[in-house]
Amino acid sequence: MTDGLRVFAPAKINLGLSVLGVRPDGYHELSTLMVPLSVGDELEVRPALNLSLNVIGADLPSDRRNLVYRAAEAYLAAAGHPSAAKITLHKRLPLASGLGGGSSDAASTLKALSQLYPAAVNLPELARSLGADVPFFLPGGAALAQGIGEVLTPVEVPPAWLVLHNPGLEVSARAAYTWLDESGQFTPPLNVNVLLAALHSGADVPYFNALQPGVVSRHPPIAAALAALTAAGLHSPLMSGSGSTVFGLAHSEAQAQAAQQTLQAQFPGDWVRAARVEGRTR
Incomplete structure (x- = not known):
């Protein structure tokens, strides 16, 4: 495939967020209803010989400090794919805003690369390694999130x-x-x-x-x-x-x-x- 993909990375809101306490491992025990929205960021993902990331609309790093870059690295490594991708992130959500933008961008990167370079990769497991909120954005739709946010029940x-x-x-x-x-x-x-x-x-x-x-x-x-x-x-x-x-x-x-x-x-x-x-x- 040479044309690449454009993928939408939706924002989320928490329709209620309860924090039950602190777990022995130092993380917080959550109970929250997470719902995706019709607004969000957008990514263009194209096949390439090397991995590159360009961010438009926000002053964000374009290397491993960016979760999108790390998500792409993780998928390509898990897929054993020798080539990589050229990714353009059109950032439309505000930063550090409680809307899950970075996690959604990472999940959308995983989904796009799984279409460009299909392989027997466990996407939910890969998403969990990137952050507690990332798995929520893989299937779409609302979910009750429990644990540290990784235990998801569709709603x-x-x-x-x-x-x-x-x-x-x-x-x-x-x-x-x-x-x-x-x-x-x-x-x-x-x-x-x-x-x-x-x-x-x-x-x-x-x-x-x-x-x-x-x-x-x-x-x-x-x-x-x-x-x-x-x-x-x-x-x-x-x-x-x-x-x-x-x-x-x-x-x-x-x-x-x-x-x-x-x-x-x-x-x-x-x-x-x-x-x-x-x-x-x-």
């Missing part, structure tokens, strides 16, 4: 629209978990049935993110973004992952698009997008 999520708002901050996931550890405010497992019932009905329920209090208290712009979502008529505002992106649910596509315009006008320098939940393709 069918109803169609929904929302608005994402990133106030231009990069939040370290490590710092967010450290702040939670210091507070000791761990939380019980998610009640997924309650969350799904709320999505079906469009009810405004208290979705929660165990990392949110510690992050918001240290980053006032995130608190302002959450308040702005409510003021724009959206419901159930929540921070995704370790932040800094927040989102609010809409009752329709039209409401989401209108709220996006309102928020973009109010925060002209921020990243604001209306998006659709892609919860049925797993």
Whole structure:
């Protein structure tokens, strides 16, 4: 194959994120409903004699410091393929934003290379070696993630629209978990049935993110973004992952698009997008 592939790397949100505590190995025990979205990055992957990565849209490294490069290296080594690939990453998601962009990019790289150079490679196992969130993005669709995020149970999520708002901050996931550890405010497992019932009905329920209090208290712009979502008529505002992106649910596509315009006008320098939940393709 000489033409290569263009692959979409979707963002995700956490429709609830519970941190049960710290495991003996130092990792955190999670319970979170992860859902892919209609917005994301895009990759072009073409056959080549050597491995190269070009990043467009963000100031990111193009060597082994980039997870996409490491994912490509890992797949090619596992496949025993002598040639490599030319990869162009079109980065459209904000960095360190709680949307899983890097993990999604890595998973999309694995999928693209498995099509370019088919081989008997265990993609889920390879994905787990790259990061706890990477396996989630392989099959698509929503899932309840447990353990450190690697234990995935497919969940069918109803169609929904929302608005994402990133106030231009990069939040370290490590710092967010450290702040939670210091507070000791761990939380019980998610009640997924309650969350799904709320999505079906469009009810405004208290979705929660165990990392949110510690992050918001240290980053006032995130608190302002959450308040702005409510003021724009959206419901159930929540921070995704370790932040800094927040989102609010809409009752329709039209409401989401209108709220996006309102928020973009109010925060002209921020990243604001209306998006659709892609919860049925797993």
